[in-house]
Amino acid sequence: MTTIPKASVPPMHVLYATALLICLAFIFVVTTPARPSFKWLDLQHVGLQNGKLHLQGAASECYSSRLSGESTTAVELYISAILDRNDKSFERLTCPPTSPGRYDRLRRHPAAHSAQKERTKKHYFFALNLYQCAPILPRLLGSIIEAFRVLDPETCVLSVVGSRSDDSTTEILTRLRPHLKATVVTYYFGTSPINLLEPGHDRITELASLRNLTLGPLIHQPAHYVADNTIVVFLNDVAICPDDILELFYQYTLRCADLVCAMDWKDDGQVFYDSWVSRGKNGDLVVEMPQPGAWDFVRNTFWNDPASKAGLDAKLPIQVYACWNGATIFTAKPLLEHKDPLSTCGSHGYGCTAVIPSVNLADSDEQGRVVKEVQVYTVDSVNVNVVVDVDDSNIEESERD
Known part of the structure; x- marks a missing residue:
């Protein structure tokens, strides 16, 4: 009887085969751990007792302990700075007072005969995703609160979703609630374990998930809003002034736009930041970026x-x-x-999109000072209206209405 000789397999091939099997098992057998379900912090059960903050079922014991003790003083300094534009506790971007009268048209005045239910509808929905950004909060949230006062706080909603911060961002956003309640602003705040940089997860998909969570109070409570008369503003963690926010609303309303954006900058204030997303009306990148993705011409916008x-x-x-x-x-x-993704809005006739170059932002107070010096403050850009003739690009000046 003939026997088949045993094949000799080099040890290195065995290692390769073993590694391949492990990889295949990881891909096809090991599933991604289920992410904990998202819940808004039950801010109705957040209260101050004897000067200390108590959370009832809203956060972990570890988180609750961080809201008292040494961190309390620092958090309260942030709260004071957010609520008082003249507070000097932090070196934030200096902002001018809002232009008197210019933004009066943004304040909603319901008709006297309107039903009470209609008069209490919300018109301005502020949405923010904030992570590890305590230093920017005095400027960012301070400006938002000042904008509330112009718009009418009762018509405003602030929806914030935090994510895994350990720099007091979460504590600040939690302690802010009673102060916002005193101004009758509707405030939603929750935290999510979503990690944009988690291995095996697409960053853009995760970012979209966070933003969808932030829009939850709007999408799931449509009875509180009027579809034709509600505006959403999404703000990144940026150094922004009150009149930056108000000017965006003003231009959005004045031009009957569907979507308007600010301009954001970095480095010396002349390098456009959001070069990956923004596209000109011709569909090309706003900044010149020839193949193979060279950054030599990023200052060349449009x-x-x-x-x-x-x-x-x-x-x-x-x-x-x-x-x-x-x-x-x-x-x-x-x-x-429509309940459709914003990316499909063009098919529903929402095609009027514009950038507002008079509003210029940066991602820190320090960078904001550079940008405002180079690109100037909004108030310095809106006094004269310069009209561009799209056909021949002739420019002529006229008084702004």
């Missing part, structure tokens, strides 16, 4: 669109194909009526 370039230089609204840019405002109508 590089192949002379009319848009002229509008940028003149600080005039510019029609674009897409933008986000640190601050974006859009109509809530497609969210409340």
